[in-house]
Amino acid sequence: xxxxxxxxxxxxxxxxxxxxxxxxxxxxxxxxxxxxxxxxxxxxxxxxxxxxxxxxxxxxxxxxxxxxxxxxxxxxxxxxxxxxxxxxxxxxxxxxxxxxxxxxxxxxxxxxxxxxxxxxxxxxxxxxxxxxxxxxxxxxxxxxxxxxxxxxxxxxxxxxxxxxxxxxxxxxxxxxxxxxxxxxxxxxxxxxxxxxxxxxxxxxxxxxxxxxxxxxxxxxxxxxxxxxxxxxxxxxxxx
Amino acid sequence: xxxxxxxxxxxxxxxxxxxxxxxxxxxxxxxxxxxxxxxxxxxxxxxxxxxxxxxxxxxxxxxxxxxxxxxxxxxxxxxxxxxxxxxxxxxxxxxxxxxxxxxxxxxxxxxxxxxxxxxxxxxxxxxxxxxxxxxxxxxxxxxxxxxxxxxxxxxxxxxxxxxxxxxxxxxxxxxxxxxxxxxxxxxxxxxxxxxxxxxxxxxxxxxxxxxxxxxxxxxxxxxxxxxxxxxxxxxxxxxxxxxxxxxxxxxxxxxxxxxxxxxxxxxxxxxxxxxxxxxxxxxxxxxxxxxxxxxxxxxxxxx
Numbered sequence: 001x002x003x004x005x006x007x008x009x010x011x012x013x014x015x016x017x018x019x020x021x022x023x024x025x026x027x028x029x030x031x032x033x034x035x036x037x038x039x040x041x042x043x044x045x046x047x048x049x050x051x052x053x054x055x056x057x058x059x060x061x062x063x064x065x066x067x068x069x070x071x072x073x074x075x076x077x078x079x080x081x082x083x084x085x086x087x088x089x090x091x092x093x094x095x096x097x098x099x100x101x102x103x104x105x106x107x108x109x110x111x112x113x114x115x116x117x118x119x120x121x122x123x124x125x126x127x128x129x130x131x132x133x134x135x136x137x138x139x140x141x142x143x144x145x146x147x148x149x150x151x152x153x154x155x156x157x158x159x160x161x162x163x164x165x166x167x168x169x170x171x172x173x174x175x176x177x178x179x180x181x182x183x184x185x186x187x188x189x190x191x192x193x194x195x196x197x198x199x200x201x202x203x204x205x206x207x208x209x210x211x212x213x214x215x216x217x218x219x220x221x222x223x224x225x226x227x228x229x230x231x232x233x234x235x236x237x238x239x
Numbered sequence: 240x241x242x243x244x245x246x247x248x249x250x251x252x253x254x255x256x257x258x259x260x261x262x263x264x265x266x267x268x269x270x271x272x273x274x275x276x277x278x279x280x281x282x283x284x285x286x287x288x289x290x291x292x293x294x295x296x297x298x299x300x301x302x303x304x305x306x307x308x309x310x311x312x313x314x315x316x317x318x319x320x321x322x323x324x325x326x327x328x329x330x331x332x333x334x335x336x337x338x339x340x341x342x343x344x345x346x347x348x349x350x351x352x353x354x355x356x357x358x359x360x361x362x363x364x365x366x367x368x369x370x371x372x373x374x375x376x377x378x379x380x381x382x383x384x385x386x387x388x389x390x391x392x393x394x395x396x397x398x399x400x401x402x403x404x405x406x407x408x409x410x411x412x413x414x415x416x417x418x419x420x421x422x423x424x425x426x427x428x429x430x431x432x433x434x435x436x437x438x439x440x441x442x443x444x445x446x447x448x449x450x451x452x453x454x455x456x457x458x459x460x461x462x463x464x465x466x467x468x469x470x471x472x473x474x475x476x477x478x479x480x481x482x483x484x485x486x487x488x489x490x491x492x493x494x495x496x497x498x499x500x501x502x503x504x505x506x507x508x509x510x511x512x513x514x515x516x517x518x519x520x521x522x523x524x525x526x527x528x529x530x531x532x533x534x535x536x537x538x539x540x541x542x
Contacts, residue, residue, distance in 0.1 A: 028460070036467055036476075043471035050470075055463035059456060070448075159448045167338055167455055 002090055002098045009102035013071055022067050022106065026114035029060050033118040045129065045199045048122040052115060052133050057140050057189035061111035062166050065144040068106040070159050072099050073152045086231065093228030096149065100224050104145045112137025123199075132196035140189030143216035146223025147185060153227045181206040185219065188212035265369050266377050273381030277347045286350075293343045294389045297336055301393030304332075305400035312404040327411050327500075329398070329418030330493050333390050333425055334502035337458060337486045340429065343389060344382070345450035348433035349443040351378045352532070356539050357441045365540045375532050379430050386426040391419065414499050421493035428485040428524040429454075435528035438535045457484045462505075469505040477507040482520045492517040 013019065036043060036051065076082040085095055116134035123129050148162050155161035174184040181187035191205035191212040205212075272281070279287030304326060311326075333340060355361040364374055398415045402408060433450045440446040461484040468477035481487040487506065494501045495514030509517060 025456075032460070032464065036464070036471075039473060039476050043467060043473075047467050047470035051463055051467045054466060055460060059459045059463070063452065063456060159444060163448055163451050164342075167451070171459075172338060 001101065002094050005085065005090070005095055005098040006102060009072055009099055013068060013102060013106060016071070018067065018071060022064060022110050025060050025064055026110050029056060029114050029118050030121065033121040037121055043122075045123050045127055046203075048119070049129060049132075049193060049197060049199050050203075051122070052119055052129070053190050053193055056111075056115040056118065056133060057136060057186055057193065058171065060114065061107060061137055061140045061189065062144050062170065062186075064110035065103065065107040065141060065148055066159075066162050066166065068103040068110075069145070069148040069152050069162065072103055073149055074158050077153070077158075086234065091228075092231040093225065096227045096231060097224055100145055100149055100220070103149065104141060104220075107141035107145060108138060111141050127197050127199040129193075129197045129199060132193045135196055136189045136192035139192050139213055139216045140185055143185035143188055143219040146216075146220035148223075150223040150226050153230055182211075182215075185216065188216050262368055262370070262373065265367050266373055269364075269369070269374070270377045270381050273351055273378055274384055276350055277381060277385035282350075289346045290343065290385075290389075293339050294392075297339055297389050298393045298396075300336065301332065301397040305397045308397075308401050308404040308406060311406075326406070327401070327414050328502060329394060329414045330421050330490060330499060331502035332394055332397075332418070333422055334486055334490050336390075338455065340386065340390065341451055341454045344386060344429050344433040345447045345454075347385060348382060348430070348437040348450060349440075349446040351382055352434045352437040353441050353443050353446045356438060356535075357443070359539075361536070361539050371537050371540055372533060375434075375529070375536050379434055379529065379532075382430040382434060383426050386430055387422065390422050390426065394418065394422070413497070417493055417497035417499050420497075421489050424492065424521050424525075425485060425489040428489065428521065431525050431528035431532070432485060435532050435535075438532050454485070458486060460484075461487050462503075465503070465505040469507070474507040477505065478509060478513055481506060482517070485524055488517060488520050488524060492521050 013022075032055070033051075036048075076085075086092065112134055115137040116130050119130040119133040147165070151162050151165055152158040169180075170184055170186045174180040174187060187206045189212075191207045192209055194203060194205035195209035195212075207215075275281045278290045308326060355364065365371070394415070398411065401411045401415075432454070436450045436453060437446040440449050461480055464480045465477050465487070468474070468480060478491070481491045487503075490502050490506060491509050492514065493499060494506070495509035495511075495517055501508065
């Protein structure tokens with residue numbers, strides 16, 4: 001961890017126009033929850049839970065994480081300004097660790113916390129759905145941060161790589177082929193929502209909750225270490 | 240001999256005395272080039288990968304469904320084919336392959352609309368007697384043709400197989416031709432919308448991401464809301480929500496106007512009034528982006 005890099009990261013994330021995109025999506029989530037709550041009288045708690053799983057875990061958390069990753073990592077690689085960080089005498093794992101911390105923070109504020117609020121709006125405090133949504137949001141955000149920063153450094157044209165990963169692997173293949181649930185950040189989040197909330201008739205968690213938490217932690221740590229190693233092996237002369 | 244009027248130097252070159260081609264020929268050649276560029280023809284080898292890969296993947300579901308029809312026929316079970324809804328739900332095909340269609344549009348729209356604006360080569364097009372409106376419409380026409388080809392060719396193969404498999408041809412034909420109408424409307428909407436985003440962002444990489452996010456995130460939001468509305472038996476909410484994504488809006492238009500099966504069970508069946516409303520909505524989805532596109536191109540060419 002490195003304070004100046006944290007500060008730079010915060011400034012580049014919140015000092016641009018695209019911060020509005022980051023704010024818009026959580027607002028849409030909460031707004032739609034208010035709408036559903038006021039319009040749909042016949043909505044059960046199980047419906048609310050599956051709405052949070054499909055929209056919150058499936059869209060808001062990954063897209064917010066993706067936007068934050070793109071701003072903090074991709075654009076610095078694209079315009080070459082990453083070199084100014086790499087030439088400083090700071091451990092490169094610490095550089096990427098600091099960046100990952102900012103991305104994770106943005107994902108928590110823009111993804112996990114709005115999910116908790118949306119759950120409160122939809123069902124109130126009953127069934128523990130708010131806590132479940134918050135925890136699941138945190139876990140899914142951690143997993144997505146690890147995956148996206150790894151993809152963002154490894155692949156070229158990485159915005160597209162991350163997007164296609166999210167659309168093809170998380171949204172399409174994991175819903176078609178069931179064993180993929182063991183390797184999908186989305187199903188880890190889904191599992192935690194289902195495991196923590198005590199709403200009847202909402203379906204069983206796809207994978208055990210403990211596995212989901214551990215897998216997300218592994219994804220985060222492995223992502224940071226992988227990117228750190230890759231940056232450490234990078235020399236500034238061959239570009 | 241008197242000098243021709245308006246000539247500064249006559250250094251003896253022979254002038255062009257042949258017939259000059261008009262706007263029609265320019266437009267036709269721009270259309271053909273744009274259509275070739277949509278499939279990466281006349282571009283680098285790398286840019287041929289995505290269009291042809293997507294076309295190949297698009298063929299898979301249609302061929303599988305066609306194969307199932309043949310198999311039913313071989314097992315003398317053709318009469319039971321209408322028990323299997325997907326075998327005649329033709330509009331379900333573009334609906335469930337929307338991710339592929341979106342990726343194709345997102346990859347090709349910037350080629351047609353972003354690069355000319357980004358590198359200011361657009362002024363060279365307008366150095367010819369080609370109006371801004373014709374340029375936009377021709378480019379859009381090429382994108383529409385390309386999108387229509389990748390959707391309609393697999394569907395036509397599937398339909399041709401269905402006709403040879405002695406199933407209920409009346410139902411198959413009805414569903415196929417109404418789905419074709421839907422596909423035409425759908426590709427008009429997708430082409431206009433992705434062209435608009437490409438022209439507004441102008442950076443190719445950003446445009447691709449923006450188009451995918453705009454189409455797939457609204458699709459995800461609409462799907463989640465449709466699920467919630469269906470679960471709580473709130474038909475009106477479902478009908479309103481479906482208007483906010485091209486795929487659901489056109490699906491509702493097709494099912495409402497022609498009473499064909501809905502591609503997604505969460506979509507509420509629209510009444511006649513709602514079908515008219517969806518026709519208006521589809522028109523707004525087409526004309527709005529085209530208008531923005533025209534304004535954008537006019538502004539770029541004015542400089």
